[in-house]
Amino acid sequence: MADQQLVKKLEKASLDTKLRLLDLCHQTVIHIGGDLSVCDMMTAIWQYAIHYDVKNPRWEGRDRFVLSKGHAAAVTSFSQAAIGCYQVEDIYKEYATDFGRFGMHSCNLANPYVDVSTGSLGHGLPVAAGMAAALKRKKSASRVYCVVGDGECGEGSMWEAALFAHHYKLGNLVVFADRNGLSFDGPTEQYMALEPFADKWRSFGWNVLEIDGHDMGQIIDTIDALPGVDFDRPTIVVGRTVKGHGVSFMENNVSWHAGCVKEDDWKRAKAELTEAYERKWGAN
Numbered sequence: 001m002a003d004q005q006l007v008k009k010l011e012k013a014s015l016d017t018k019l020r021l022l023d024l025c026h027q028t029v030i031h032i033g034g035d036l037s038v039c040d041m042m043t044a045i046w047q048y049a050i051h052y053d054v055k056n057p058r059w060e061g062r063d064r065f066v067l068s069k070g071h072a073a074a075v076t077s078f079s080q081a082a083i084g085c086y087q088v089e090d091i092y093k094e095y096a097t098d099f100g101r102f103g104m105h106s107c108n109l110a111n112p113y114v115d116v117s118t119g120s121l122g123h124g125l126p127v128a129a130g131m132a133a134a135l136k137r138k139k140s141a142s143r144v145y146c147v148v149g150d151g152e153c154g155e156g157s158m159w160e161a162a163l164f165a166h167h168y169k170l171g172n173l174v175v176f177a178d179r180n181g182l183s184f185d186g187p188t189e190q191y192m193a194l195e196p197f198a199d200k201w202r203s204f205g206w207n208v209l210e211i212d213g214h215d216m217g218q219i220i221d222t223i224d225a226l227p228g229v230d231f232d233r234p235t236i237v238v239g240r241t242v243k244g245h246g247v248s249f250m251e252n253n254v255s256w257h258a259g260c261v262k263e264d265d266w267k268r269a270k271a272e273l274t275e276a277y278e279r280k281w282g283a284n
C-alpha cells in the first residue's frame, strides 16, 4: 500500500495544479473539464512515474510522454512546471499573448518539453506506439507514457494502434485512459458506446489495470506495480474519473468541456477544491 506521506504530497501537488488551472480558466478559455478529470493521474505521471531530466528534455534515456487527448495541454503544462520545466507565471503570461510555448493543444514546435504535437484526436496513441516500437528495437530502458481520452477511443486509429502495440509486444508502452464517460457534447455511451471498455482492451491482448483515477493511493500502487519494459504486452491503466472533478457545478457537466470561469464561480471552485483537501489532510 502506498506510503501515506507520498499520497499526501501528490494530492497537494494535484490540488496546486487544479487551483492554477482555475486561475488560467478565469483568464482565458481552456478545456477545464478534461483537465480536472485527468489531473490526479497526470500529477502522478509527471511528479512520480516519469524518468526525465528537465535540463535536457531531449535526453535519449528519458521516458517519453504523449498527450493523445491533446486538448488537455494546460494540465500537462502545469504538471511539467511543477518539476521545473517552466515558471508557472510564464504559462499565464504566454497564454495571455499568443500562447507562446503553450497552447490550447500541445505543440512541440516551440516547446522542447513536448515530444509530439497533438490535438487532432486519435493520432497520439499511434505515434506513441511507433515510438515504443523504435525504443524497443534500440533495447532502450525507457517507457512511453500516453494519456488518452475515452471519447477519443471512438477514433478507428486508436484500435489500429492497439493491434500494433500488441503485435509488437510493446511492454514499454503504458497508456492512461481518462474514462470520465463524457466526450465533447454528451456521454460516450450515447454517441459511440465503449463498454465493456476494459474488456475491449483485454480482447486486444493488452495488460489492463482498472482503478479509481482520483484515488492517489491506487494510482501510486499501479505505477509501482507496472511491468518492466521487456514485458510481452502493452499496459493500459483505465482510470475511472469524473469530468470537472472536484468542482460541483462542473462535475459531469458537458457545458464545462471548455470555458472561461467568471469571478464568483472561480472563487467558489477554488474554495471547494481547497476544502476537500483540507477535510482530508488538514490545513497544513
Ligand SMILES: Cc1ncc(C[n+]2csc(CCOP(=O)(O)OP(=O)(O)O)c2C)c(N)n1
Pocket (backbone or CB within 6 Å): 033, 034, 035, 037, 069, 071, 072, 119, 120, 121, 122, 148, 149, 150, 151, 152, 153, 178, 180, 182, 183, 184, 243, 257
Ligand atoms: C479528430 C478530432 N475530432 C474532433 C475534435 C474536437 N474535440 C476536441 S475535445 C473532444 C472530446 C474528446 O473527448 P474525450 O476524449 O473523452 O476527452 P475529454 O473531453 O473527456 O477530455 C472533441 C470531439 C478533435 N480535437 N479532433
